[in-house]
């Protein structure tokens with residue numbers, strides 16, 4: 295089956311690798327042939343040519359080629375909508391990069407167009423198969439640290455906003471659309487209680503017109519508080535995840551592929567008669583004194599490995615056999631809803647109470 299890639303930048307090129315590694319080199323019976331790519335940047339065209347890929351001279355060539363069954367859109371975010379609508383009109387099955395669009399309204403339009411054309415449409419929410427996230431999800435679901443009451447999910451770097459279009463609002467720049475869409479999606483995948491309220495603060499440390507980070511706090515009806523922090527100006531990172539349970543705490547320090555690390559500390563003796571206080575700063579405290587090791591047990595988390603091939607296999611199954619896509623419309627729209635409430639909260643500087 296043939297696929298064309300529109301937008302052959304960083305992610306377009308990653309998809310080429312993913313198609314080979316995660317589908318063609320796997321035991322999946324159907325393979326994908328990359329028919330070619332379309333990009334407007336001569337440097338990216340030259341790069342594609344160096345890799346032996348065909349460069350289409352225009353997107354029209356793709357639309358008119360009936361042998362191309364799938365189109366993958368990896369352009370700047372504001373171009374997702376026009377390309378998706380056109381691809382649907384031309385009967386192509388569509389993978390669109392995240393964020394699917396710039397708003398829930400645009401996303402609805404995409405799904406409507408795909409449904410009308412009878413084609414498969416899926417945003418690429420690949421971070422559902424990240425090992426660090428699945429490991430945290432497992433801790434939450436198995437109650438490894440007891441009932442979880444607070445989760446902190448952080449991604450931190452010091453390189454500012456990368457590239458050109460990610461700095462431009464009308465092109466769908468900013469870290470909420472870039473990273474929020476992944477991290478909120480992860481959250482909603484495993485927390486099944488309805489959202490009760492949202493509070494968010496955007497940061498503009500580098501003075502860009504879009505957010506270079508944000509601090510989002512989502513409260514759920516079952517009492518869970520879930521905080522998501524994205525920061526592009528941090529030179530000493532905090533752990534990727536911190537999970538607070540009634541009986542312990544878990545930390546996942548990094549999110550390296552195939553090398554996630556962390557630890558779990560679980561309480562085995564709540565009251566410690568032998569606890570001694572410590573001098574801390576200009577005072578003394580027993581409340582915040584470190585526990586004696588006899589009262590806790592410490593062990594590495596059970597690392598859960600994500601199936602990196604799952605997205606492509608499911609998309610192919612959806613095209614060939616008509617199975618539902620893993621990334622579902624309701625899920626994508628719910629993520630947008632949270633991002634929109636976050637934006638409203640940041641703009642109005644208040645907690646937005648709304649059931650989502």
Ligand SMILES: NC(=O)c1ccc[n+]([C@@H]2O[C@H](COP(=O)([O-])OP(=O)(O)OC[C@H]3O[C@@H](n4cnc5c(N)ncnc54)[C@H](O)[C@@H]3O)[C@@H](O)[C@H]2O)c1
Nearest residue numbers: 301302303304305306333334335338368369370391392393
């Ligand atoms: N899922 C992920 O993990 C992940 C990671 C990175 C980026 N992305 C997404 O992938 C998309 C692309 O991001 P990127 O980092 O590759 O950006 P990029 O700037 O590296 O690539 C975008 C490419 O689109 C091309 N382009 C611009 N206008 C075009 C047009 N009219 N027609 C065709 N091509 C055009 C540019 O020349 C560029 O080569 C974005 O939606 C981004 O959010 C997803």
